[in-house]
Amino acid sequence: MTPLIKLNASSPHESARKHVSGAARYVDDLPAPQGMLHGFAVASPHAHAKIVSRDGTRARALPGVHAVLFAADVPGSNHIGPVVHDEDLLADATAQCVGHAVAVVVAESRDIAREAAALVDVVYEVLPAILTIEESIAAKAFLGSPHHMARGDVDAALASAAIVIKATARNPAQDHFYLETHAALAIPEEGGNWLIYSSTQHPTEVQGEVASVLGLPRNAVVVEVPRLGGGFGGKESQASQIACWAALGAHVTGRPVKVWLDREQDMTHTGKRHPFRTDYEAGFDADGRLTALRARVYADAGFSLDLSQAINDRALFHLDNAYYVPNVDFQNFTCKTNLLSNTAFRGFGGPQGMVVIEDAMQRAAERLGKDPNVFRVASFYGDAPRNVTPYGMRVDQPRAARLWEELSASSDYATRSAAIAAHNATSSVVKRGLGFMPVKFGISFTATLLNQAGALVLVYADGSVQMNHGGIEMGQGLHTKMLAIAGDELGVPASAVRAMDTATDKVPNTSATAASSGSDLNGWAVRNACAEIRQRMAVVAAEVLGVPAAALVFADGQVGAPGGPSMPFAKLANTCWVRRISLSSTGFYATPDLAYDREKGFGRPFFYFAWGASVVEVEVNALTGEHRVVRADLLQDVGKSLVPSIDLGQVEGAFVQGVGWLTMEECLYDKRGRFVTHGPSTYKIPTIGDVPADLRVHLLENVEQDGTIHGSKAVGEPPLMLGIGVVSALRQAIGAFASPGHEIELALPATPEAVLRAIMDVRARSAAGAPSLHG
Amino acid sequence: MNDELVVAIEVNGETVRRLVPASRTLLEFLRVDLGLTGSKHGCDVGDCGACTVLVDGVARLSCITLAVEVRGPVRTIEGVPADDPIVAAFDRHLASQCGYCTPGFVMNLIGVREDGGAPDEEALRNALGSNLCRCTGYTRILDAAKDALGQG
Ligand code: FES
Ligand code: FES
16 A cells, blocks of 8 residues: 655655564665676775786686776776766776776676686886875866855955954865765666666766767666665765676676675775865954854765765855855865765755854854854844855855754753753853754755756556656655655555656656755656656636536546536546547656856855754753763754655754754774774764754745745754754853863864863963863 | 585474575575575675574574574564554554665564564664664664554
């Protein structure tokens, strides 16, 4: 039985029953096709090395090995990459990072392939490697093209500011740690064509890359995605290499080939969230309002461009967060290092940008011994002229003030704040902190061309429906929302509609399911396709029922005029078929009104902004640095929610992932550029014990958005940044261990070790009566 | 080193017999040899719970259990009826997002139930601490667990 899904009503996930029964299939669960072989990548052990020679003889001699493939075996292009093709699929002249694939072994079983991988002889000549942002800056090893935004006169504003903060903000990397690791299955089909199953958020990109690697036109390659066990951006561009390894292996052997990465491979072969370093100067007036921000933003791209420039650009777009800054000068640099190529991760640079301005807020308050929210609230976007972003886009419905008002009331902020102050005054070992975080997040791909989507809807003569769209279901409930929209538009229960696996032969030229845009873009495409079919059916129904087509209502599986005659949708479908009326249609959508001039740093990159806010309370132990979130209150603006139960789940999960990023998930490379935290025993994502027992999640009410699908707003990424509230809370608690007036130096992620160091540091400065570090 | 051995175990009420490499984990045995793919690979090192099955009524991590060392009947997610109260509670509480972790949580909780008693919230949190979920914030999973097993 299909669960009950309805538009604007809390509904289960469309695959819930399949999840819970183990029937839901992911790529690695698909039945093995006849003769399937397994591929296994041989990775460079060096961060940067010339490849002197390579020899697969010993590996090929192992029984069960079918092929050992190097760069020279690639029939088409060996260069891949989502924006520019600057990565060797298989390292050719040089290996660019530890984990860069040099060869692919294809064998009867994965065990044999792995064993053979160790027998592949590659001679390297180790080259100097760049392993940090600082080394990259020193070497001027930049990728992409810098982006600059400026407004007003920053120097003058800083000169006249009441407070100037000059500091460096850093944010850590983060591994996606989707529970399903990467997998791809390449199946050769007749006529030199290909069917590729891939755990990708971007089937069109996999299609394009496989076609290019095999030297084929795109129509020779179909990519299909059943569902993902989580993506979070990590399967946007990174999936291509895995699919290409499988396709290459299948091309050479003529047999289906599967490549599945175990957790360690997944973590040591694929990129992470970008660590950033930002050097900034911020000015505030005497009322605590931001007057100026100058920022030099450096992102660690890893060894190739991947999506780093767009991610770094999104960081610039979010340096302002929810605050109006009259004078700005932002510039970004995308730094090449010989590390894994960092990639999209929920928020896509936005979180990295916001961390900077929140650092400025905290430091200003800490230095003056004031409540940081005075600075935040005073700086919110508001009415004109305080409603224009640094890149010239108008903020039409600034919601930060409303969010602060509603959330501080519902979370009992003032009372709890006083109680915490009283607690901190008497408790010497355990202190508490209460943090507030507003979020404004721009919705649309900043590369305008990507803001398009397609759908293909098929109505069968029995009234049942198949719905295809370009988006990927990765747990975020996209299919559930699309079913709700299709059911509503056709006036049939969503259970009459089947969400098909995403495939490039149904909808071509799709954008990645990313940038929180899945339901915004595909929702309109699905709706438009359904509306087209409905219109055709209405003409027939009008004839059959003898009422004007315009008077017809499609609802509850019936088609008719209110109070007049009606007929079942299924019967109408059959009648349409009999009368030779087309019952299938594509649908298309392109977001209107977007125009951004990157050269000038000016325009409208976003269709709208999604807003949210959090209040986070933490408890910190000064003896161990251990801390926990005691309570969190989240309030998110999702417009008029398409499916509230799905949206609430997204907000909660994103927040927890954000808290994980900033407090416990530590990505470490050793001095040779090896990623060493490559499993759950060394890389800690939040467990049930890390989630606050008191977690209150709400959606902002009465905020239907103009022009979006059914008045909704995107929800995938924005709430991740609610997690930044934990940093404010921790800093307050840490500060309580010393006298007021000291800026807190807290490294992120704020592990117990980092918190302990921050406490010792602020205590030492406090005891010495020293001024704040950056004072 | 990797000799083939005959593994004969009862899985979901049926005795199965397969010739497998000695190094075959129970997880691979289930997934590859029997085609029971409901148990998932999350980490393969015993740290995520996605591969949890019951062996003789006790929750076990099948990724770090060799197929040849299994003594006693194995129960996987495929052997859990649709009307099992834990399954129903997951459904009711909308406790899955991508669903990849879900079978492991369900099997772990069935193990808790087999253990008897009425665990309180603290005990359930402790029991579920061995299962990772990257999508949810665990609250609905905990709600489902409390609903199905808790003290009401
Ligand atoms: S796969 Fe067995 S515990 Fe992770
Ligand atoms: S629902 Fe995706 S990992 Fe738990």
